[in-house]
Amino acid sequence: MNAMVEPSGNTERHRGHPWRKKKGAVMPGGRLTQQERQQIALGLSDNLAYAEIARRLDRPTSTITREVMRNGGPAGYRADLAHRATQQRTRRRTQAAAPQDPHALPQVHGRDPEAVRDYQETLTTVFMTSGLPKMMARVLGCLYTTDTGSHTAAELAQRLQVSPASVSKAITFLEGLELVRRERDERRRERYVVDDDLWYQSMIRSARANDQFIETARQGVGILGRGTPAATRLENAARFLDFVSEGLLRAAEQGRDVLYAGSGTTPDTAATPRG
Numbered sequence: 695m696n697a698m699v700e701p702s703g704n705t706e707r708h709r710g711h712p713w714r715k716k717k718g719a720v721m722p723g724g725r726l727t728q729q730e731r732q733q734i735a736l737g738l739s740d741n742l743a744y745a746e747i748a749r750r751l752d753r754p755t756s757t758i759t760r761e762v763m764r765n766g767g768p769a770g771y772r773a774d775l776a777h778r779a780t781q782q783r784t785r786r787r788t789q790a791a792a793p794q795d796p797h798a799l800p801q802v803h804g805r806d807p808e809a810v811r812d813y814q815e816t817l818t819t820v821f822m823t824s825g826l827p828k829m830m831a832r833v834l835g836c837l838y839t840t841d842t843g844s845h846t847a848a849e850l851a852q853r854l855q856v857s858p859a860s861v862s863k864a865i866t867f868l869e870g871l872e873l874v875r876r877e878r879d880e881r882r883r884e885r886y887v888v889d890d891d892l893w894y895q896s897m898i899r900s901a902r903a904n905d906q907f908i909e910t911a912r913q914g915v916g917i918l919g920r921g922t923p924a925a926t927r928l929e930n931a932a933r934f935l936d937f938v939s940e941g942l943l944r945a946a947e948q949g950r951d952v953l954y955a956g957s958g959t960t961p962d963t964a965a966t967p968r969g
Contacts, residue, residue: 726753726761726780731773734758738768756816763819764828814839829856833864834873837888844877844887872899890953894946901942904935911935 726734730751737747744762748755762768765776814835821831832854837845845853850861865886868874872895874886911932918925 726757728773728777731761731776734761735771735773738762738771760816760819763822764815810839827867829860830864830867832856833861833886834868834888837874837886843889844885846883846885850886872896893953894950897942897946901939901946904939908932908935908939 730753733751734747737750744758745755748758751758761776762771765771765779817838818828818831818835821834822828826834833850836850836853837843847858847861847865850856850865851858854861865874865876868886869876873892874888875892877885877887879885911928914928915925915932918928920929
């Protein structure tokens with residue numbers, strides 16, 4: 695995400711928008727009002743940082759970041775569309791959590807259902823910021839915020855209020871990145887799982903993903919002529935990535951024990967990472 699530079703001058707008076715909180719305004723933790731969304735849009739147009747917009751609205755920075763990222767991003771944010779989308783999400787939540795629905799997102803351990811939903815949206819936003827498409831980020835966020843770390847396709851579709859086809863497409867994408875894995879439960883149902891070892895596998899995959907470029911770059915050195923600017927560029931890139939990959943592999947092996955601290959398992963009893 696590109697950093698936004700705060701403009702110089704008295705921005706509270708800039709273009710006349712009312713940054714100061716009015717008496718009786720919603721306090722942090724409440725839902726954003728339409729007026730606050732208009733102020734967010736104005737702040738974005740002034741290239742204000744999320745933290746500065748949050749400070750002026752007396753809101754957490756995470757609230758502003760989540761609001762912008764799930765409603766078009768800094769370049770596409772529109773206050774009226776964001777407000778309408780939030781109203782629609784609220785209606786869907788109300789319908790999904792209706793008492794007559796026996797499958798409506800049960801919570802355990804005394805958790806606040808609304809706080810869990812909000813956190814899941816925050817985590818989804820983080821996944822989106824890291825590059826995942828929205829549906830894939832939503833599925834991953836849902837899996838990470840359940841105690842079992844797994845769901846069936848039907849459970850994911852019900853919890854996210856989306857079609858099974860959308861879930862299937864997201865799972866295929868995530869499985870290709872080795873961010874989820876499949877397994878069968880005692881009822882022979884296919885479940886999609888996130889667990890600690892996937893982080894280790896992801897790190898190994900990232901390191902090994904450099905190998906093909908390193909090999910190809912070194913081939914290019916001979917073709918382009920060692921010592922020429924193009925060959926030197928490729929050679930430097932290959933040396934750099936080779937060094938980084940070696941460090942990643944070493945760190946992954948050394949840090950693997952951290953993933954299993956307190957979990958009752960060890961790297962030796964965990965699934966062997968796929969090569």
